Amino acid sequence: MLHTLAIANYRSLRELIVPLGQINVITGANGSGKSSLYRALRLLAESAQGRLVGTLAQEGGFPSTLWAGPENISRAMKRGEVPVQGTVRKEVISLKLGFAADDFGYAIDLGLPEQAPDDPSFFLKDPHFKRECIWAGPVLRESVLLADRDHSLCKVRNGRDWQILSRHVPPYDSLFSHCADPLRAAEVLALRERMRAWRFYDHLRSDAQAPARQAQIGTYTPVLAHDGGDLAAALQTIRELGRGEEMDAAITDAFPGARIEIVVENSRFSVQMWQSGLLRPLSAAELSDGTLRYLLLVAALLSPRPPELLVLNEPETSLHPDLLPALARLIGAAAAHSQVIVVSHAARLVTALSRLREAQVLQLEKELGASRLLDQTPLDRPAWQWPVR
Ligand SMILES: Nc1ncnc2c1ncn2[C@@H]1O[C@H](COP(=O)(O)OP(=O)(O)O)[C@@H](O)[C@H]1O
Ligand SMILES: [Mg+2]
Incomplete structure (x- = not known):
């Protein structure tokens, strides 16, 4: 089971660390970031399919999916004392996605190509994989890293040592495409197959x-x-x-x-x-x-x-409100065999789902353009550590 989902700098999700349970209902007002959260999860799944870069391009390109607000939101900005404004960028551009499950965790850090000023390439806005990590256990630490991709270098842990799998991983490919070796990197392969089996249903026609x-x-x-x-x-x-x-x-x-x-x-x-x-x-x-x-x-x-993970995006679309309690029971039946994430805007479905055993409702709201979880304080944020570049 996944117990944490983490997203940074993707659309309005400036930094969101989401605790997950068996049944998760993501809700919130229009524009609060529900669809962005759904798409972020899909992007993670796409990385295991080798389609992440193409999917981001179809969404309007990497630069447009990046958080469009300032790098830091000061307290004075939150209080409305000063206008929201950018400062000189201190950190590198980086879109990060990750999750932690009971056994493994995975995170990616995407950035822009390193370019020479006179580089004539047409592909300078394509995202590049800068860092990609797979680790054992709930939180990333150096000592629990199992597989590590740092730019074009990919290595896996082999007992106490590291074994280099490739020094030439292309910057637009995930380590899942290049390093899922059944003998030398069994964990990479196992995680890839599990992520490939996540199932998404979005607007069934x-x-x-x-x-x-x-x-x-x-x-x-x-x-x-x-x-x-x-x-x-x-x-x-x-x-x-x-x-x-x-x-x-x-x-x-x-x-x-x-x-x-x-x-x-x-x-x-x-x-x-x-x-x-x-x-x-x-x-x-x-x-x-x-x-x-x-x-x-x-x-x-x-x-x-x-599937191990089933994700439903707005399943209420075109259903009569009277059918929503029955749909909630159906989702409850599915949750007996799968972890379920439901993104929904329908109050009646959210209420019916919230009555299921093991269900949690996660409500998104926006604060100065950034999505946050209603009622989440820094103390109840799940533990999470991003890989560093
Ligand atoms: N690059 C970006 N940076 C910051 N905010 C963005 C960016 N792209 C879109 N948004 C905003 O993100 C919000 C969330 O959109 P969406 O996830 O579609 O909301 P919902 O599905 O909850 O209605 C929208 O209000 C949109 O204006
Ligand atoms: Mg939406």
Whole structure:
């Protein structure tokens, strides 16, 4: 289980150290930083996929994702006695992301390329990996470092000594891409595989053209695709692998008297839903946005291959408020097998989730442009140490 998430200088997250439990509900007003926190988590996962630099570029480029406020916010600025203003930058530009789990921790420090004044390169705004560390235990210390990437040098601990894996790691690649050696760096490989298995669901499509509305060739599907196109096969897989009763209960919980049936025609799978009061079942193409969205969430959350970490971004979108308590119970069922992080703007969902056992609500607010956790004092911030350059 992850118990700490740490982010620095990413959009409005100037420095956020977040304690995590089994079920975590991230909420807050518009603009408080919820989506930024979700994206920061995705960026961490992308580093294990080798896609971090490309993802940052798609978000508008590295410079635009960096915290746009001053390096330091003085007490006088907080009290409004002096305007918010930048000072001469003393520290280097650095976007940092990290987490600590029960066994391992990982952190990255991204910065700008070191450039000569006359460098003609077009890529001077690409982020470079400056430092990347994997350590054992809750907090980074020199003595618990297991793998260390310092610019282009990557080394792993080997008993009392360090073994150099590469002196030429490209600055735009993570150590996961270059140093996940099964023999010499088993921890790097193990952590990479775990991070690759984190599962994110963000706006499952339920619009009129949504892939889930069409019949699809079906194969064994223990994990719902991101666009939800394999909904029927995923629901059938849940049934065949023994979570059918849970699935039926989740559907009647939201739609009393309703049930679903998977039909196969010409090897194409489709979902039909029987609802009380109707003489024939409705096909997925005929379901309301909200109903289809709920079925997609059932397929995602009751996956017969639960991930270690499941992250849901605004799962309430297009759901009728009356469905939110049922969704909260469904999330509770998923949390029996996965650590769950839910980013939500829906008060009713947040309230319902907060009643689940082992749930904590983390509320973001903004202070002078920087996101912070409501009620977090320096004393209840989890222990955290960034790698230094
Ligand atoms: N580079 C940046 N530096 C500082 N603040 C930023 C930066 N980019 C965006 N923001 C601000 O971050 C805030 C948080 O946005 P977002 O995470 O989308 O909030 P939410 O999802 O809670 O509505 C927005 O108010 C936006 O103005
Ligand atoms: Mg948002």
